[in-house]
Ligand code: SF4
């Protein structure tokens with residue numbers, strides 16, 4: 849893992865967006881009182897996905913996961929991998945089924 853990632857102060861858990869289960873309702877964005885989540889355009893016209901654009905805003909509270917009845921956003925303790933995925937990929941690169 850790169851040096852940049854070792855110096856960041858990560859939360860204990862981090863969201864993982866499961867694009868195939870997400871219906872774009874934005875309940876998770878509303879539930880995130882820290883403003884870490886935003887709805888973003890995806891690779892499919894008219895489909896939006898929640899995404900963490902500024903990882904420093906996420907404290908791993910899990911409110912986003914609790915707000916989603918579809919399993920479209922789930923917290924993982926593999927924080928380094930989840931942060932890297934969130935930063936390396938944008939919703940525009942997420943392949944939807
Ligand atoms: S992850 Fe769940 S709560 Fe968030 S926009 Fe998608 S379906 Fe809605």
Ligand code: SF4
Nearest residue numbers: 880906907909910912
């Ligand atoms: S874990 Fe908490 S702070 Fe992080 S995106 Fe979800 S609701 Fe927001």
